[in-house]
Amino acid sequence: MTHLALQRTALYRLYDDTGRLLYIGITYRPEARWKAHAATKTWWPDVASKVTEWHATRLLAEAAEVAAIKAELPLYNVDDSPIAPRPRALDPSEITASSLKANFGSTIKRAGNGAMIRIVDRTRERRCQAAVVPVDLGELVQQVGGVDAAVAILKQHVPND
Known part of the structure; x- marks a missing residue:
């Protein structure tokens, strides 16, 4: 002890x-x-x-x-609370901002190896706040005029389910 x-x-x-x-x-x-x-x-x-x-x-x-x-039953405690819903599990492509700070080098290395990493908040919903993307992807998005233009192009080429 x-x-x-x-x-x-x-x-x-x-x-x-x-x-x-x-x-x-x-x-x-x-x-x-x-x-x-x-x-x-x-x-x-x-x-x-x-x-x-x-x-x-x-x-x-x-x-x-x-x-x-x-x-x-305090309103904002999560640990040890019998009533608080737990945050959903992180997808392998996700990281919280606090984890990003602690694991910045390895996260950048993953993006450099072609992975897109979504930075999510610590809420139960794990809302996406930003993304770390490979340089090639970021440069392509800039070349076509930014995120909105890239999304429009992709929507033309990706089938809707």
Whole structure:
């Protein structure tokens, strides 16, 4: 067991201005964690109040967190929630933006080898935000006048099912 597992850990609850429970989490440093949420979570502007309870160890806080999520059903927790639908599995041609950042070199190598990689968001729907395409394809799209022109040409040559 690491020394961090034995460190005092906060379990926190985040509420909106009506008292609705938005999220439950654990951390060693609540202020730093909330700053990270503020930078990455679309629901963060809805947070109006925070309640923190401290546990003697991370293991105790983790157990309390799982129990609280299952019992209190916060709106935005996915892990350990019995009601939250899971994001669909990624297709082999997809990568999330955060994974792209962590695996940039290998992603570019895949595109260089002819693969198109769709960059999808982390939502349950995995909406496509952008794509990394092989250079040859990108240059062809530019040569025909851009994406709209390329789509029009392809529609003329690809049968509709």
